[in-house]
Amino acid sequence: MQLTVCIATYFKMKAFIKVEVMQSTQTKLEYKIRLKASIEVVKLLLNQGLAFRGYREDESSLNKGNFLEILLWYAERCDKIRDLVLKKAPKNDQLTSHKIHKDIIIACKIETVKAIMNDLNGDLFTLLVDESYDVSRKEQLAIVMQYVNRCRSVMEYFIGIVHVRNTTALCLKKAIVDYLAQYSLSLSYVRRQCYDGASNMQGALRGLKTLIQQESKSA
Structure with a gap:
């Protein structure tokens, strides 16, 4: 039983x-x-x-x-x-929810930049940087990359925004170096520089250009 x-x-x-x-x-x-x-x-x-x-x-x-x-x-x-x-x-x-939106957007950003880096394939590139403020008036740099891919097409992509503590040349350089390092890139890959920003930033941007040229003579 x-x-x-x-x-x-x-x-x-x-x-x-x-x-x-x-x-x-x-x-x-x-x-x-x-x-x-x-x-x-x-x-x-x-x-x-x-x-x-x-x-x-x-x-x-x-x-x-x-x-x-x-x-x-x-x-x-x-x-x-x-x-x-x-x-x-x-x-x-x-x-x-708005949090879900943000999480999906971040995932899309990661995959998009990953595809761009695969297309770049560790080659040389032009660095384009624009300085601006966000809505909270914090300084930020918009970083754009221009390069010739394996199909010999000129590609230009926005790859990210970096917030900076101040606008000295050294601080701007560190922000760019740290961002590129995330994708195993360094200033030695830079072959040309182009900057845009407010008039009060021109001195810092000229100083930044000089600092980058010290590491990459061809930049």
């Missing part, structure tokens, strides 16, 4: 575990579909240079911003995601 009860309990637990595994697998699949939908919308907005957020994003808003409106448009036309995104998704797993 006891053996029969044990066997019955075993099969009940086995069936329960099987259901749990199936539900877990389905949950993971639905999560991946939601994530892919959010990634596709983010990529579209990045490619078009469009803003993500709306002034109001609540249910009563007639225009919830580009991200939510495009995701809704996408869901209405794609059966695969229609029942899995926005209001149909679990409230704590919709993958539409």
Whole structure:
């Protein structure tokens, strides 16, 4: 009798575990579909240079911003995601928050720069730097790279923004060196320099150019 009860309990637990595994697998699949939908919308907005957020994003808003409106448009036309995104998704797993946007944008940036560096293939390049302020009035450098790739095409890409503590030539140089080092590049790869910035920055930029030429005579 006891053996029969044990066997019955075993099969009940086995069936329960099987259901749990199936539900877990389905949950993971639905999560991946939601994530892919959010990634596709983010990529579209990045490619078009469009803003993500709306002034109001609540249910009563007639225009919830580009991200939510495009995701809704996408869901209405794609059966695969229609029942899995926005209001149909679990409230704590919709993958539409501003933090999710930022995480996906950072991932896109990493993959984009990685592709640029693969195209550069450790070759020589021109360094283009523009100085500006961000919205909080912090100094920043926009770094652009120009090079000739293996197909002999001239390529020019923005590769990143670096915040700097001050605008002395030494500080600007360190910021550029540290940024290039992330991609195993150094100033010895630079063959030309081009700078743009406010008039009060021209002295620092001239000093920066001299410092770089001390390490790369051909720059």
